[in-house]
Amino acid sequence: MRRAIPLVLALVAALLVAPGTAHAIPAAGVGHGYHYDNTTLGVDYVGATYYLRDPLRGNTRTTDCTTQQVIGSATSSFGTRNPADIRTVAADVHYVLGQFWDYYKVNHARSGILNNGTGAAACVRMSTTNRVYRNGSQFVVESASSGGLPLDLLAHELVHAVTEAMIGLGVSGESGALNESTSDIFGTLVEFGAAHPADPPDYTEGERTGTVFHYLYNPGLDGYSDTCWSTLTASHPPFQGSGVGNHAFFALAEGTGVTPYGTSPVCAGAPAVTGIGRATAGKIWYRALNYYLTSSATYRTTRTGTLAAAADLYGRCSVEHKAVRASWVAVGVPGTDAACP
Numbered sequence: 001m002r003r004a005i006p007l008v009l010a011l012v013a014a015l016l017v018a019p020g021t022a023h024a025i026p027a028a029g030v031g032h033g034y035h036y037d038n039t040t041l042g043v044d045y046v047g048a049t050y051y052l053r054d055p056l057r058g059n060t061r062t063t064d065c066t067t068q069q070v071i072g073s074a075t076s077s078f079g080t081r082n083p084a085d086i087r088t089v090a091a092d093v094h095y096v097l098g099q100f101w102d103y104y105k106v107n108h109a110r111s112g113i114l115n116n117g118t119g120a121a122a123c124v125r126m127s128t129t130n131r132v133y134r135n136g137s138q139f140v141v142e143s144a145s146s147g148g149l150p151l152d153l154l155a156h157e158l159v160h161a162v163t164e165a166m167i168g169l170g171v172s173g174e175s176g177a178l179n180e181s182t183s184d185i186f187g188t189l190v191e192f193g194a195a196h197p198a199d200p201p202d203y204t205e206g207e208r209t210g211t212v213f214h215y216l217y218n219p220g221l222d223g224y225s226d227t228c229w230s231t232l233t234a235s236h237p238p239f240q241g242s243g244v245g246n247h248a249f250f251a252l253a254e255g256t257g258v259t260p261y262g263t264s265p266v267c268a269g270a271p272a273v274t275g276i277g278r279a280t281a282g283k284i285w286y287r288a289l290n291y292y293l294t295s296s297a298t299y300r301t302t303r304t305g306t307l308a309a310a311a312d313l314y315g316r317c318s319v320e321h322k323a324v325r326a327s328w329v330a331v332g333v334p335g336t337d338a339a340c341p
């Protein structure tokens, strides 16, 4: 109990001195988004207005792209479930930003994109099509009045910023493929973290839009992505080559063969893989990014890097370490690492 008092004082002091947020009080808002209804939104309360700015998540904030003002409400409720209403779009986006923060904080002790305690900033605007992109340090979310982007597609884009901050993967070749794959992987893990009842977590990308863009468990199901590595992978566009990384991650997390999320094949008669769970697989992948991969990473160096990360975390020739090797073998990525007994 003795420690509680200084913490409270520190929190109060931080709230009083934070520029632009003087007298802000952290509060809970309720989101009525189009995709995600009845969400808890981190907001603050200043004067008589609630704002989509979350003091407990590094001032993660959602603004109106036109005015650049943080979206406010006279009540703690945001949105009407009507996708033509910009505040409904904002409720979905702010929910996703919060889930994104929580995933990295809880699983990797990472405080925001730059790991500097600052939350993500997004602005929303209505448009005729759906897209999300980065403009400087801000994400721009354009939303069609018939329904905007769901969590997995928004989180995919947010993860690109984390990857850039960590190692800056490329946009072509295997580095580009790994960049896309890493966004699919961690976007999926954010979806599992959120586990909103309207969007049961899975290993597909975009299912709530009516079109699945990527199947992590069997990438070739989209008619385009690489399920297995080959010498051609390096010359494929990133969205095609990303299948190899997605497939390897799925095998590591959930295993090959019949799983609750789909049936995952092995390449060229490789042995079946027993999954070690998505939390463990995510830790290994994150550590590989953090310590072993570079901006010019390839699938071979990622095999090496994830093996090193697994050895650090769980020991060489541990169950986890062996599973990492098995998952790369299952998708056909070659390596020169010594086999375990």
Ligand SMILES: [Zn+2]
Residues within 6 Å of the ligand: 156, 157, 160, 179, 180, 183
């Ligand atoms: Zn991407």
